Amino acid sequence: MAADRTPALRRGFILLALHGQYPLPLARPMFERAVAAFYTGDDAGLARDIAYLIEKKLMTVDTERLMNRAVETCKLTAEGCDVVEGATQIPGVEIVRA
Amino acid sequence: MMTRAAAWDEARRLVVCEGLDYAAAAETTGLPLSTLQKRASAEQWKKQAKVSADYNATVRALKAITLEKAIESMRNAETPKDAIDAAQLLYAWKTAEGAYPEHRYTAAQDPKARRAIQVGTLEQLVAFLEREDRHALAALAPHLASFASELERADG
Numbered sequence: 074m075a076a077d078r079t080p081a082l083r084r085g086f087i088l089l090a091l092h093g094q095y096p097l098p099l100a101r102p103m104f105e106r107a108v109a110a111f112y113t114g115d116d117a118g119l120a121r122d123i124a125y126l127i128e129k130k131l132m133t134v135d136t137e138r139l140m141n142r143a144v145e146t147c148k149l150t151a152e153g154c155d156v157v158e159g160a161t162q163i164p165g166v167e168i169v170r171a
Numbered sequence: 172m173m174t175r176a177a178a179w180d181e182a183r184r185l186v187v188c189e190g191l192d193y194a195a196a197a198e199t200t201g202l203p204l205s206t207l208q209k210r211a212s213a214e215q216w217k218k219q220a221k222v223s224a225d226y227n228a229t230v231r232a233l234k235a236i237t238l239e240k241a242i243e244s245m246r247n248a249e250t251p252k253d254a255i256d257a258a259q260l261l262y263a264w265k266t267a268e269g270a271y272p273e274h275r276y277t278a279a280q281d282p283k284a285r286r287a288i289q290v291g292t293l294e295q296l297v298a299f300l301e302r303e304d305r306h307a308l309a310a311l312a313p314h315l316a317s318f319a320s321e322l323e324r325a326d327g
Binding site for chain 1: 218221222224225226227228229230231232233236237240259262263266267269270271
């Protein structure tokens, strides 16, 4: 039985979504809106994939202060950028190359 | 007439998202080719175009797998719970399809699929003009047949 590629592809998709902003962060609500379509009915899946990518040091989630409000932001790391651009490969992250 | 800033934004969009080469982007936007080449190189537009293409390819793969799972689960559904799970998977695919419509993410390899989309769009335009502006439709009508022929010729 073929392995389910969905988790690895979704993680790759998260990195791709963040790459457009690199090196700047993306506000968490905007980030979640950008990736939500592939996590319909699977909020836990998104939390798991974010935790995985943070542990692998491919992305970070920080809290910044903006106009006296705490804003959660998501950012691609340099290692994450290398994965997106094809310089390195991580087994649990898949990006389909055109 | 585009402002300079708008021309640069459009040139970047044409190269990064549409895959045009620098010469075509320069001609379309009226920007000097050598200046465009320098800025595109400094800002790595070609690299961004590659990532953009990979993004589209990954979206297509995710949508295809989501649809396969929905179909498989519907095929194998035996209990009411299975049916509910299958319906949820189908809903997930529908959400993904709504967020990333096929006509935006299909690499134009299938002429039949592309033609179906073109014909559908044309039919929608005709229906819209029939409701909203029959004069415009009357002006367009003589050209529809030759336009349709041109689409067929372009597909080969």
